[in-house]
Amino acid sequence: MAAKNYNIETENLNLWYGDFQALIDVNVKILAGEITSLIGPSGCGKSTLLRCFNRVNERYGNVTTKGKIQVLGKNIYDADVSLPELRKTVGMVFQRPNPLPISVYENILFGLRIHSPLRSLTRAESDAIVEEALTSVFLWDALKDKLKVRATSLQLEQQQKLCIARLLPLKPQIILMDEPCSALDAKGTLAVEELMSYLAGTYTFLIVTHNMAQARRVSSECIFMFLGELIEHRNTQALFETPHNSKTADYVQMRYA
């Protein structure tokens, strides 16, 4: 078997919110180009772990992190790491679609604009970027005549796809998703899942989900977390069918029985 290529590796990662320890000695390796799902009961630290990987946790105040996190082989706590550059490479999609209250067009360009000098994008360039980003999330046909529409007025499914499209012009390598479908209906959920499968390979996906069926459908790797600890990390099918740990088995079967 060839050596596996990991995009994210942590070593003894511990994290506290004030006095409360939310992550306990987490050691995890995320495979490049695959979709990895994070499952576990509410409050077990899934979202917290996710938010460690672009260090956005630090914006929420009173967070202490100990341990090592390597993203694309680089320790993200090194002094020479620029947070804006890290967050360009590691994008995030949220539970509730959160397009910015500006037009569809400007939403796609927002990331580029904040990372490039004023007025450095020509009209033709930005048009091309918007078209490319919207095409990769299958939104171009639906929205090409609505580019000036305020993004917050779109349907939820379109909003969520737009939130994914918004990351693409920054050429991210890893996309973190925090329950990206829990605000969507069945059709929207399927559409976003199809999109992820289509984009996997180009990007590494890490998705937090409460939906067992979804974890099984979309992910090739699956991580089960419980009370801040990583309990089991295996191939998705193996984890669901022959869980090694009894906690994993309880959780997986309770939801499936």
Place this chain on the structure above:
Amino acid sequence: MFTETEIGKRNRWSENGMKIFFLVMTILMIVPLLLIIGYLFYRALPVLSFEFLFTNPKDNMRSGGLWAPFLGTIYLVVVSLLVSAPIGVFAAVYLNEYARENWFTRIVNLAVVNLAGVPSIVHALFGVGAFVLFAGLGESVLAASLTLAIMTLPVIIASTKEALNAVPMSFREACWNLGATRWQTIRRIVLPNSISGILTGVILQVSRAAGETAPIMFTGAVFYKAIAEGDVFAYNVLDQCMALSLHLFTISTQVPDVAEGIPYGTAIVLVGTVLLVNAAAIVLRVYLRTRKRW
């Protein structure tokens, strides 16, 4: 089927009773306001004219117009807002967007809330001590304006914080996760979405600054001062000035035999100035909202 029960009847009565009660309270709120403004207008009608606004008071303020106090009030309000609006708004941005919750921000927030409740006469004494005497500004437009600014600052901070707080957290999260700095987030998303609320808060302080008498009467406003009529630059900020609020107090209580309509006219001009500023703010808000590119 579906006939009304005893409980249902009682509920219907209390429902109707309370609806009428709230309606009456609403009317009670509006009626005095309309009566006051209507009555002022009725009594002021004989003196209201362009000349009334653009000539100085004459004959020991028993006749003539309002030019000197009118312009004085405008100077005081404008200068005080030039000081308090930027400081207040930017301080609120710091407190709401940058500051972490710790003992320092808790003390600042507590101070803001409490300062907003300090009576204006206390601000006046502070102004005398700090600006007139200590800073050596003497009794002047500047000293009086700074005193008004100190008085309006905490309220501007509080109302701006409220407007910033109303911008959903998810917008900020979206920006941060695209690698935006806090300032880029504020500049591009937070401020454009809270500017109407911020302006409303600031503008409400205009009426307070224009109407207060206590903070200015020891710090820069005088009973009488003649200035060049029709010249909007007639005051120097280091000189004293007249003001509508103090002028109204003077001619109503200190000067005998003032012509009948003049106090009412003064009150109407004071109310009208404030209403005009409020109207200008509404226009500005509508303009800012349409100018946004979405």
